[in-house]
Amino acid sequence: MFFHIILERNMQLHPRHFGARLRDKLVSKLMKDVEGTCSGRHGFVVAIMGIEHVGKGLIRDGTGFVTFPVKYKCVVFRPFKGEILEAVVTMVNKMGFFAEAGPVQVFVSNHLIPDDMEFQSADTPNYTTSDGSVKIQKDTEVRLKIIGTRVDATEISLCKKGNLKQALHLLSSESKPTQQTYELLILACALQKSFPDAFAVHRNIVDNGFDQDPFLATKLIDMYSELDCIDYARQVFDKIPRRTIYVWNAILRALTLAGYGVEALGLYREMNRIGMPCDRFTHTYAIKACVVSESMTTSLLEKGKEIHGRVLRHGYETHVHIMTTLLDMYAKFGNVSYASYIFDGMPDKNVVSWSAMIACYAKNERPLEALNLFHEMVYEIRGFSPNSVTMVNVLQACAALAALEQGRLIHCYILRRNLDSILPVTSALMTMYSRCGKLEVTQKIFDQMDKRDVVSWNTLISSYGIHGFGMKAVRVFEEMLSRGIKPSAISFVSVLGACSHAGLADMGKRLFDSMTEQHGISPSVEHYACLVDLLGRANRIKEAAKVIEDMKIKPGPKVWGSLLGSCKIHGNVELAERASTQLFQLEPANAGNYVLLADIYAEAGMWDEVKRVKQLLEAQGLQKVSGRSWIEVRRKIFSFMSVDELNPQIELIHALLAEFSEEMKQQGYTPRTELVLYDLEEKEKERILLGHSEKLAVGFGLINTSKGETIRITKNLRLCEDCHTMTKFISRYTSREIMVRDVNRIHHFRDGVCSCGDYW
Ligand SMILES: [Zn+2]
Numbered sequence: 153m154f155f156h157i158i159l160e161r162n163m164q165l166h167p168r169h170f171g172a173r174l175r176d177k178l179v180s181k182l183m184k185d186v187e188g189t190c191s192g193r194h195g196f197v198v199a200i201m202g203i204e205h206v207g208k209g210l211i212r213d214g215t216g217f218v219t220f221p222v223k224y225k226c227v228v229f230r231p232f233k234g235e236i237l238e239a240v241v242t243m244v245n246k247m248g249f250f251a252e253a254g255p256v257q258v259f260v261s262n263h264l265i266p267d268d269m270e271f272q273s274a275d276t277p278n279y280t281t282s283d284g285s286v287k288i289q290k291d292t293e294v295r296l297k298i299i300g301t302r303v304d305a306t307e308i309s310l311c312k313k314g315n316l317k318q319a320l321h322l323l324s325s326e327s328k329p330t331q332q333t334y335e336l337l338i339l340a341c342a343l344q345k346s347f348p349d350a351f352a353v354h355r356n357i358v359d360n361g362f363d364q365d366p367f368l369a370t371k372l373i374d375m376y377s378e379l380d381c382i383d384y385a386r387q388v389f390d391k392i393p394r395r396t397i398y399v400w401n402a403i404l405r406a407l408t409l410a411g412y413g414v415e416a417l418g419l420y421r422e423m424n425r426i427g428m429p430c431d432r433f434t435h436t437y438a439i440k441a442c443v444v445s446e447s448m449t450t451s452l453l454e455k456g457k458e459i460h461g462r463v464l465r466h467g468y469e470t471h472v473h474i475m476t477t478l479l480d481m482y483a484k485f486g487n488v489s490y491a492s493y494i495f496d497g498m499p500d501k502n503v504v505s506w507s508a509m510i511a512c513y514a515k516n517e518r519p520l521e522a523l524n525l526f527h528e529m530v531y532e533i534r535g536f537s538p539n540s541v542t543m544v545n546v547l548q549a550c551a552a553l554a555a556l557e558q559g560r561l562i563h564c565y566i567l568r569r570n571l572d573s574i575l576p577v578t579s580a581l582m583t584m585y586s587r588c589g590k591l592e593v594t595q596k597i598f599d600q601m602d603k604r605d606v607v608s609w610n611t612l613i614s615s616y617g618i619h620g621f622g623m624k625a626v627r628v629f630e631e632m633l634s635r636g637i638k639p640s641a642i643s644f645v646s647v648l649g650a651c652s653h654a655g656l657a658d659m660g661k662r663l664f665d666s667m668t669e670q671h672g673i674s675p676s677v678e679h680y681a682c683l684v685d686l687l688g689r690a691n692r693i694k695e696a697a698k699v700i701e702d703m704k705i706k707p708g709p710k711v712w713g714s715l716l717g718s719c720k721i722h723g724n725v726e727l728a729e730r731a732s733t734q735l736f737q738l739e740p741a742n743a744g745n746y747v748l749l750a751d752i753y754a755e756a757g758m759w760d761e762v763k764r765v766k767q768l769l770e771a772q773g774l775q776k777v778s779g780r781s782w783i784e785v786r787r788k789i790f791s792f793m794s795v796d797e798l799n800p801q802i803e804l805i806h807a808l809l810a811e812f813s814e815e816m817k818q819q820g821y822t823p824r825t826e827l828v829l830y831d832l833e834e835k836e837k838e839r840i841l842l843g844h845s846e847k848l849a850v851g852f853g854l855i856n857t858s859k860g861e862t863i864r865i866t867k868n869l870r871l872c873e874d875c876h877t878m879t880k881f882i883s884r885y886t887s888r889e890i891m892v893r894d895v896n897r898i899h900h901f902r903d904g905v906c907s908c909g910d911y912w
C-alpha cells in the first residue's frame with residue numbers, strides 16, 4: 153500500500169552549500185540519501201514530495217558541517233499481509249522463485265506455488281503446469297498475495313549483492329543467529345548454486361544447535377535438491393528426529409525430482425507404517441515417484457494402484473490435480489483403460505485433465521481417440537483453450553493417422569491462436585506434414601522459422617529419412633553441424649535411420665563411428681539397433697551380427713529385433729533362429745517376434761517349423777497383432793482390419809480388388825500365397841491376401857475420392873510384399889497417386905513405381 157507521510161531526518165551540509173539555494177540543495181541531497189531506502193517501520197521511501205520544515209542548523213565542532221533537522225513529505229510503499237502485488241520474476245530455482253514488485257524483493261517458496269505447477273530445469277528454469285498452459289520463468293509478470301514481510305538490514309542485502317562470503321563472515325561473529333537468518337542464508341546459497349557456502353551454512357546450523365529444527369531441515373533439503381546433492385538432502389532427513397509433514401514432503405519431492413522413485417516410495421511406505429498422516433502433496437509426489445524411474449516395472453504399477461486406493465480412501469476422488477496426476481501415471485504405464493476410467497469419473501475436469509487424456513491416447517497408439525477427444529474438448533465442451541502441449545499431441549495423432557485434412561485444420565487453429573512460434577509446436581507441424589507425405593511443406597515451415605533448435609533439425613532429417621531421401625538427410629545433418637549446432641543423441645538416430653532406408657550402409661557406418669570419435673556421444677541401444685538395421689538391410693547380415701557380438705552394452709530387444717527383421721528380408725534362417733531365441737527370452741509376450749520367425753520359416757518352405765512356432769505362440773496365449781490401416785476421406789478417418797466386415801461398402805471393395813487381381817494375373821503376376829501362414833487351399837490363401845487391411849483401404853479410397861486426389865493410408869505394421877506389388881499395379885492401372893506409410897517409411901506409388909525402389 154502507498155502512504156503519504158511526513159518523516160524527519162537530520163541532514164549535514166558543508167558550508168560551501170550555504171546561500172540562496174540552501175533549500176534546493178537540501179531537497180536534492182534528501183532525494184539522493186533517502187529515496188529507495190527502506191525501514192521496517194515505514195517501508196520503502198518511493199518519492200520525496202517536498203520539504204515541510206527545516207529546523208535551526210547546528211554547527212558540528214571540528215568539521216564545519218552544519219546539521220539541520222528536516223521534516224519532509226514523502227510517498228512510502230509498504231506491503232501488507234494479504235495485499236496483492238504485481239511483480240516481475242527475477243530468478244527461478246527448485247526452491248521457488250524471486251520477484252521484484254517495485255522496490256520490494258519477493259521470494260515465493262515452492263510450497264506456495266500452485267500444486268499443479270512443476271519445476272523444470274531447462275535452459276531457462278521454470279515452473280509449468282502439467283499441460284504447459286502457465287509458465288513462470290524469468291521476466292514473467294505474476295500477481296502475488298503477500299503472506300509476510302521482513303526487513304533485514306544485514307544478511308539479505310549482502311546476499312543479494314552476491315557477497316555471500318561476507319554474510320557468512322558476519323554470521324560467525326553473530327552471537328545469536330536466528331531461524332530467519334539461517335533461512336535467508338540457505339536461500340542465498342541455493343540462489344547462487346554455491347555448494348561450499350551451502351555446506352558452511354549447514355555446518356554453522358549444526359554448531360549452533362539448529363539441526364533439530366524441522367523448519368530449517370525442510371529448507372536444507374530443498375537447498376540440496378536445488379544443488380543436485382540428493383545424498384546430502386537425504387542425510388539431513390535421516391538426522392532429523394522430529395519429522396513434520398513438511399520435512400517428509402520435502403524429501404519425497406527432492407527424491408522424485410532427482411528420479412529416485414523407488415527410494416521415494418520406500419519413504420512413503422515408511423510414513424504409512426508409522427502412521428504419519430499424508431496430505432495431498434504427499435500423495436502427489438508418491439504417484440509421480442512411480443513413473444520417474446528409468447525402468448517402469450510392473451511392481452511400480454502395482455505400487456501406483458495401491459496409492460490410487462489410498463487416495464480414494466482419503467476422499468481425494470474429486471480433487472482435480474491428484475486425479476489428473478493419477479491419470480497421467482496410468483498413461484505413462486500405457487494403461488489406457490485405467491486412465492480413461494479415471495477421466496470419465498472426474499466430476500470436475502480442467503484443461504490439464506483434458507490435455508492429459510488426449511496425451512494419453514496420442515502416446516499410447518490410440519490416435520483416433522486422441523483426435524476425437526480433442527474435437528470434444530474444442531467444439532463440444534468449449535470454454536477450454538488447448539495449449540501448445542495439447543497441440544503437439546494432437547498433431548502427433550494426425551501424423552500417426554496421416555490425416556492431412558485434419559492436420560491442416562489444426563494448423564489453422566494454431567495460427568489463429570499464435571502458437572506457431574513455439575518450437576515444439578513447429579516441429580510437430582513439420583512431422584505431421586512429412587508423415588502425411590507433404591515433405592515440401594515440412595521444408596517450407598523449416599525455412600520460415602526465425603529460430604531453430606536441434607529438434608527442428610532432427611525433425612527435418614528424419615522427414616527426409618522416412619521418404620527415402622538418405623543423401624539429402626545426410627546433407628541436412630552436415631549443414632546443421634556447419635552451423636555450429638551440437639547434434640543430440642536423437643540426431644544420430646534420425647540420420648542413421650535415413651541412411652538405413654536409403655541403403656547407405658557405408659555412410660551410416662561412418663556416421664556411427666563419428667558419434668564417439670567426434671561428438672563424444674556414446675551409442676545407446678537405439679543407435680546400435682539403427683546400425684544393425686542399416687547393415688542387415690544392405691544384406692551385410694554377418695557384419696550386423698558381429699556388431700551385436702562386439703557391443704559394450706547389453707543388446708536389448710530393439711537390437712535383436714533389427715537383426716530378425718533383416719533376416720526376414722534376406723531369408724537368413726540360421727541368424728533368425730539365434731535372434732529369436734534371444735527375443736523370446738527378452739520379450740516373451742511380443743507376438744510379433746513369433747510371427748516374424750514363422751514368416752521366415754514359411755518363405756524357406758520349412759512348414760514343420762512354422763507349425764512349431766505357431767504352437768509356441770498359441771501355448772503362450774498370445775494373439776498376433778492384427779494388421780490395421782487407416783485412411784482419411786473428407787476429413788473423416790476410416791479404419792480397416794484384415795477381412796473387415798463392418799464397412800458398408802465392403803462387398804464393393806472386394807469386387808474391385810478381385811478385378812484388379814484378375815487383371816494383374818493376366819499380366820503375369822502370381823499372388824504371394826506363401827506369405828499366408830495357414831495350411832489352406834491356394835484359392836483361400838488368395839482370398840486372405842486380398843483381404844489385407846491396406847488393400848481394403850486402397851479400394852475404399854478409390855471408391856470414395858475423386859480422380860486426381862492422392863490416396864493416403866497408414867498401416868500399423870510393415871507393408872507386405874504382395875500389397876506392395878498390387879499397390880504399384882493399381883497406381884498405374886488407375887493413374888492414381890497412392891501414399892502408404894508403414895511402420896518403417898513412406899511409400900509413394902505413382903505410375904507403377906514406388907519411391908522406395910522396392911527397398912524397405
Ligand atoms: Zn499385405
Ligand SMILES: [Zn+2]
Pocket residue numbers: 876898899900906907908909910911912
Ligand atoms: Zn515401396
